[in-house]
Amino acid sequence: MTVRRAEEKDMEKIKDLLNQVLTVHHNGRPDLFKANCRKYTDGELLDIINDDSRPIFVADEDGSVLGYAFCVIRQKKNHNILTDIKTMYIDDLCVDESIRGKHVGTAIYEYVKGYAREIGCYNLTLNVWACNESAARFYEKQGLKPQATTLEQIL
16 A cells, blocks of 8 residues: 555545545534535646645555545734744545445545645644544554544534
């Protein structure tokens, strides 16, 4: 297995994985996440694939995409209160549900972490929905610690 930048040829499998993520989120929070919809149009997904500030990395085994990480490079400069740091934000990380538990997610995460170091990022951040306990456990095993907490009260 190798981890590499996503290419246009990977779009169909990426869309399938995006649907798997949507299902997890919809099942956990149907009040927030719609069912049976798409996060990105084909055009939007292609734009992201070609955007160096929003790299997508895929785990590939013999030409088959096993998982992905959608990333966003963020940099604060001359902010009133925040220091000038570059951050690698993982917007979405998914491993095909049929092969979870086989360390594909760890390989993707480690690759992203190495890439972030390589391009001079200070840190790596992400958000996890409270209803996605397995993802939270996975990220804790990778060594991530809470940076901030979003709280809500449904009215």
